[in-house]
Amino acid sequence: MLEKMLSFSRHHKMALLMLLDALLLPLALWSAVVLRLGGNWDPKLNAWLWIFAVPPLWVLPIFIKLGLYRAVLKFLDDRIVYTVFVAVSLSVLVLMAVILMAGISAFPRTSIIIFWMFAMAYIGGSRFLLRGVVRRLDARDAPRVPVVIYGAGRAGLQLMAALQEGREYRPLAFVDDNEQLWRRTFRGLSVHAPASLPQLLADTEAKAILLAMPSVSRGRHRQILEQLENLHVPIKRLPGMADLVSGEVRVEELREVEIEDVLGRDQVPPRAALLAANLRQRTVMVTGAGGSIGSELCRQIVQHQPLRIVLFELTEFALYAIDQELARLAPQIERVPVLGSVTDHARLLSVMRAFAVETVYHAAAYKHVPMVEHNPVAGIINNAFGTDTCAQAAEDAGVATFVLISTDKAVRPTNVMGATKRLAELSLQARHAAASRTRFVMVRFGNVLGSSGSVVPLFKQQIAAGGPVTLTHPDITRYFMTIPEAAQLVIQAGAMGEGGDVFVLDMGEPVRIIDLARRMIHLSGLEVRDEAHPHGDIAIRCTGLRPGEKLYEELLIGDGVLATDHPRILRAQEYHLPAAELAQHMAALREACAALDAARAFSLLQQVVHEFNAAPHSADWVLCRNQTA
Structure with a gap:
């Protein structure tokens, strides 16, 4: 009744x-x-x-x-x-x-x-x-998931109150690092020590752990997650305090633990003066504006009051998407969406002159190693000649600053993609050596989390599908950085450059990809299926190194590196080719690409990029696919 x-x-x-x-x-x-x-x-x-x-x-x-x-x-x-x-x-x-x-x-x-x-x-x-x-x-009527809240501070108590009003989760207990809170009770929920978590999970039959510590550093988050990893219980986290204060999210809006929390390091606050130096009241152009790095550059650029932003992109949908997003983020900033290729000098020059572009961030590139390895001529044309063409247009248009987004794969490259990016660096260094009026700056960094084609979203999809999680080699390691941090450092490095500089971003410690896979499986509440655990949930399968793939990445060609005023930005001291010598190589390489002679183009690329140590199977593949490049 x-x-x-x-x-x-x-x-x-x-x-x-x-x-x-x-x-x-x-x-x-x-x-x-x-x-x-x-x-x-x-x-x-x-x-x-x-x-x-x-x-x-x-x-x-x-x-x-x-x-x-x-x-x-x-x-x-x-x-x-x-x-x-x-x-x-x-x-x-x-x-x-x-x-x-x-x-x-x-x-x-x-x-x-x-x-x-x-x-x-x-x-x-x-x-x-x-x-x-x-x-x-x-x-x-709506059975709720029993959970344990990690963190009995203000955020944890607010989360408990919100969950008790809701229909999704039923909080059963608190866990906190503060010994003074142990054995206290809040609304019937007692506070326990972290060491008692395994027994607590067994007693309460909790199905998840909710992290309610939005103000702690990324380093502390990482330590907590490492402690919780072996419990094999799904973990969700409360959004950051900045999101809570801004009102973008509510305290009861829990999120999946992001891989940034596992690998993350404490971010160095950006320097406002460096961020604004090349942006404020200037016309800024971003090539590859719809890509992973290009789009984040655009988001951060519009926060610093540029006069206008020119979005240069080859893909129509990618251009439309970033243009619409910026319209929501910064409607007061003038946007100029332009479709075009970075290999089209006339198009680039007309755009730069028409809108009086002062700063260019060159993010347009083919970056997927296996894809470029199978399409070497296209990779050389877009990455190397595209950069050179864009730099030539910038010089002709009187652009003040040109910043190239480079990669750690340009260091002693073993694949075509890395070699083309190193050739792009050499091209800009030669232009600087020839006393160009445009200030050319190169910024080199490793993998970014969440970019298209990166392992993190791939692993998430594979875990959601029940596995297996695939990686190429058990010993492969990579550097990782979040896209926002990478974009901020690129902008700051671009303001620090004097011309011809190769900046290297401090990527932290390298990460073994197999450890990353295991951790993502464990934090999803699942068990790795291997010889020690034959009845586990998700298997990890090694498929073998792909053409041109390295076991580990490097950020420096030589040993010469200088510190800068920024703790996360270093200046590399590396060789460059004389302009005349580089011009001869570029002319020969251009002829080979025009003739679709992939084998000759590959050989010339090895000659101009001295440290290019191509894997044997890469050269064999190019030779047998010469006419289909």
Whole structure:
């Protein structure tokens, strides 16, 4: 029957609550009088029995005015006590006035105080009793996932309160590093030490751990996740404090643990002066504006009040997507979306001149190693000649600063993609050596998390599909950096360059990809299936190194590296070719590419990039596919 009542309309529920109060108020007054008289009835009161029936006549209007019936039972909080206190106190004052004006001398005066206490207990208690019943019925209809909250600070308590009101999770206990909080209880949830987590999970049968520590550093997050990894329980985290304060997310909006939390390091705050140096009130052009790095560069550029931003992109949909996103992010910034190829000098020159471009960030490139390995001529044309063509257009248009987004794969490359990026660097270095008026800067870094084609989204898809998780070699290692941090450092390095500089970003410690795969599986609450655990959930399969793939990446060709004013940016001291020699190589390479002579182009690429140590299978593949390049 109670469930049927809960299905009533809002107005019907309000009417039922009024009826309940209309019965409880006379009961409270009768109880107060009987208690005051010691359980005996005074016959003198028989003539004034009507006084027990009339309190609802003035009390209910007071309750309505104070909004007592507008509160939703399921979401009642402690503030309802204050509302009931005020409403009952006002009703007692009216009752005293009625008794005095009616001259009811037989009515015991102290029973009015007792009535106040009974009314508070009956009205307030009935609300909390009904709230508990409604929540219990709601929890029964929508079984919630039992969870343990890691972090009993302010964020953890807010998360607990939010989850207790919701329908998805049922918090059972807290875990916290602070010893002073151990064995304390908050709303019936006790706080435990992290060492007791395995037993706690077994006792509570919790299905997930919720991290409620939005203000701790990335380094501390990483340490906690490493401790939790072997528990094989799904882990979700509360958003960062900046997102909570800005209102972009609410405290109950939990997110999957991102790989940045596992690999992440504490980010060095960007320097505002460096960020704004090449951007503020300037016309900035980004080539490859729709790509992973290019689009993040655009997002960060528009935050620093450029005069306008020119979005240069070959792919129509990618250009449309970033243009629409920037329209939402910074509608006040003038945007110029331009379709075109970085190999088209006339197109580039006309755009740069028409919009008086002052700074260019050259992010357009083919970057997927196996794809470029199978399409070497296309990779050389786009990555090497595209950069050279774009740099020539920048010089012809009088662009002040040209920043090339390079890669760690350009260091002693073993694949065509890395060799083409190193050739692009050599091209810019030669232009600087020839006293160009344009300041050329190169920024070299490793893999970025979440970029198209990176292992992290691939591993997520494979884990979601039940595996196996595939990697090329058990000993392969890579450097990782988040896309926002990489873009910020690129912009800052571009402002620091004097011309011809090769900057190297501090990528932190290299990560074994197989360890990354294991950690992602464990943090999804699953077990790796291997010889030690034949009944595990997800297998890891090694497929063999791909053509041109390295076991490990490097960031420097030589040993010469200089520190800069920025702790995450280093300046490399590396060789460059004389302009005349490089021009001869480029001319020969251009002829080979025009003739689609992949074998000759491959050989010439090895000659111009001295440290290009191509894997044997790469050269064999190019030779046998010469005519289809």
